[in-house]
Structure formats: structure tokens, C-alpha cells
Amino acid sequence: MPEGHTLHRVACDHTKLFAGQRLAVSSPQGRFADGASWLTGRRLDRVEAVGKHLFYHWTPKQRRAQTGDPPKARGDILHLHLGLYGKFRLHHRKGADPWPEPRGAVRLRVASDAAAFDLNGPNRCELLDAAGYQRAVERLGPDPLRDDADPDLAWRRIQRSKTSIGALLMNQEVIAGVGNIYRCETLHLLGIHPNRPGNQVEPEEFDALWDKLIELMQIGVKHNRIIIADPAEIGKPRSRMTRDERLRIYKKPTCPDCGGGIDAWTMAGRKVSEGMDMSASIAEAILSLLSQRGPGKTICPSEAARQVRPDDWRRLVDATRAVAAQLASQGRIEVTQRGQVIDITSARGPVRLRLPRE
Numbered sequence: 001m002p003e004g005h006t007l008h009r010v011a012c013d014h015t016k017l018f019a020g021q022r023l024a025v026s027s028p029q030g031r032f033a034d035g036a037s038w039l040t041g042r043r044l045d046r047v048e049a050v051g052k053h054l055f056y057h058w059t060p061k062q063r064r065a066q067t068g069d070p071p072k073a074r075g076d077i078l079h080l081h082l083g084l085y086g087k088f089r090l091h092h093r094k095g096a097d098p099w100p101e102p103r104g105a106v107r108l109r110v111a112s113d114a115a116a117f118d119l120n121g122p123n124r125c126e127l128l129d130a131a132g133y134q135r136a137v138e139r140l141g142p143d144p145l146r147d148d149a150d151p152d153l154a155w156r157r158i159q160r161s162k163t164s165i166g167a168l169l170m171n172q173e174v175i176a177g178v179g180n181i182y183r184c185e186t187l188h189l190l191g192i193h194p195n196r197p198g199n200q201v202e203p204e205e206f207d208a209l210w211d212k213l214i215e216l217m218q219i220g221v222k223h224n225r226i227i228i229a230d231p232a233e234i235g236k237p238r239s240r241m242t243r244d245e246r247l248r249i250y251k252k253p254t255c256p257d258c259g260g261g262i263d264a265w266t267m268a269g270r271k272v273s274e275g276m277d278m279s280a281s282i283a284e285a286i287l288s289l290l291s292q293r294g295p296g297k298t299i300c301p302s303e304a305a306r307q308v309r310p311d312d313w314r315r316l317v318d319a320t321r322a323v324a325a326q327l328a329s330q331g332r333i334e335v336t337q338r339g340q341v342i343d344i345t346s347a348r349g350p351v352r353l354r355l356p357r358e
Contacts, residue, residue: 001084004051004177005220008145010088011049012221014056017090017115018044024111028102028118035127036108039078044110051140051176053124054080055133075127079136080108083123091116140176144213145221151210158198158206165201166194170270178213180270184250185228186212191315193322200348257312281308282316282323290333290355298336298352324353331356 056078142149305316
């Protein structure tokens, strides 16, 4: 399924090509014939994207008291959702050359004098009135690519939820437009494990997550493809990167940072990727540091993370806490907060580690 950047790019392109014109609308397949007849010959005012949804706003049609129009053809807003199989085809022509014959089951064709697009296989192709449009938009979470997005709405849902942050990011009611690739890559860049519960994500981590999504998805709109890799790492500009160079961990065998393997498992119906277990190295670092400090002395988990990966230790914070929990369950260390021994699996905020007291 296309991620949000694709739909925003489509909205931008279709606005440039079709907005402000009276358009010919048809349904070669026939499944949208009533809607097409309602729209054809009318002026398209604007196109907008909200998450993975497109809305085409048409100049309202003057209705008579007895129109005889089909009930489904009353709205002036065309709502499209591509789903897994939807696809656009764009056509250009000069003069009066005929448009190409429809390929496959074309649900919708929209044409100006110089350009046209075909739509095959959408999940949604329907007309909405103003109330229906409002309901559709209100079901979606804030969209990082929209100026009117309110990230606090997403944060309130995340901080109340025990669901993993990886699953929450795939929920379009939490944040609209994020798909599997942006989920995997963004969480990896920020060192947030996909399995971490939403209510254990810190406010500053969410702020960094939101900002990173804006940054990466804006790059996606500009280049019309997902590009995660830093040009400085690859040694070439984004416009010249190959498909294999654009991503860092998604469907990759190894992590570009540490060279370790990439683990993949199913979450929210899609494969999620993350660096494989480094627990042995982390456990060794924790026990070594505590042995050096001696009985009664404590360390911060981040010290162990820094020892394992000095230049990129923040990405190991979740893994280090997980290893600390395992060591504590084995009786090899104690986890404290404000001097009291606690269960790290339910703790929020900073903790300290120490050797068990005799």
C-alpha cells in the first residue's frame, strides 16, 4: 500500500494538472458510472491528501428540487483510497489525439484537454457530501505532512496505550500516512524498539519521532520515493541513489551501523525490521562496569550502551533495559529508582543498576 508521501505527491501533481478546469469524468469499468455522470463537465477546485486518502473538491452543482439524481451521486467531494491494489496511470496528449484505450478494469478516468489519469483497483472511490468528508477526516490521526496537524492528538493516544509503538504507528487513527517502511526506518534511526509499549515512550522521544517523520516524508514527497539514507553515507545525492541505497534496514540482511543481522517479524499485519539481539555484549558490559565499581555502587544503563556502541549508544537504550530486566530476574543485578529496588519492566524514567547486596 502506498505510504502518505505518495498520496501527497499525487495531490500536488493533480492540482497542477487539473485544478481550475472543467473536466471529463467517466468510468470505463462501469462501477462508478453514476458518480462520473454527476461530476463530468464540472470544475475541479482543489485536491488534498489526508494520510493515505485523497479528496477531490468540485465546484458545487446547482441542484433543482426534482433532479432525479441517484442517491449515491449527491456529494461534491470525490474520495479515493488506493488500498493494496489501487494504481494511477497518467496520460498526456497534444491537440486532439485520442486518449489511449483503458488498460484493465479502469474504475475512473478524469481528463482535461491535455492530461488525464486512470484509476484501477481502488479500495474506495465514492462521492461524499460535506458531512461525510468531515467524518472521514475526523477518523484519521494527525498527518505529519499537513500544516494543520496537531501532534498532541497522537501523543495523547500513544501515552495512554499499552500497545507497542510499532503497532500504533500503523494505526491510521493515531498518525495518518505512516506505513511499514517509515515505521521500521524511523524507529531504528531513533533507537526505539518497535515492541516498546506506547505508554513507555518519553515525551522527548515522541517529539523526535514526529520531527523525523516530517523530515523523511517531506523528502519522500520531493523525490516521489522513500529515501532514508543520508547522502553523506552513500556518497551521492538522493536523486542518484539506487533502490538498494535508499533504505537502511528495511528488507536488508545487516545493520549499516554495527554490521549485525536484521531481525524481522510480523506486527500489525506487516513485517517489521530491527537490529538483531546484542544482549550478550550488553550483559557483559553491565556486569563488567558493576564489577569495576564494586559493591554498593551503581551505574546508569546508558553507560553500558555507550560501552557497546560509543558513537550510537542511544539506539541501544531499549535493548539495555531489556537485558537489565533479564539479569535482575536471574538475581545477578538489582535495578533501583530513588534508592529503592524496583521492577524495571514497569518503571518509567531513569533507573540505576547495582550488584545485589550481600
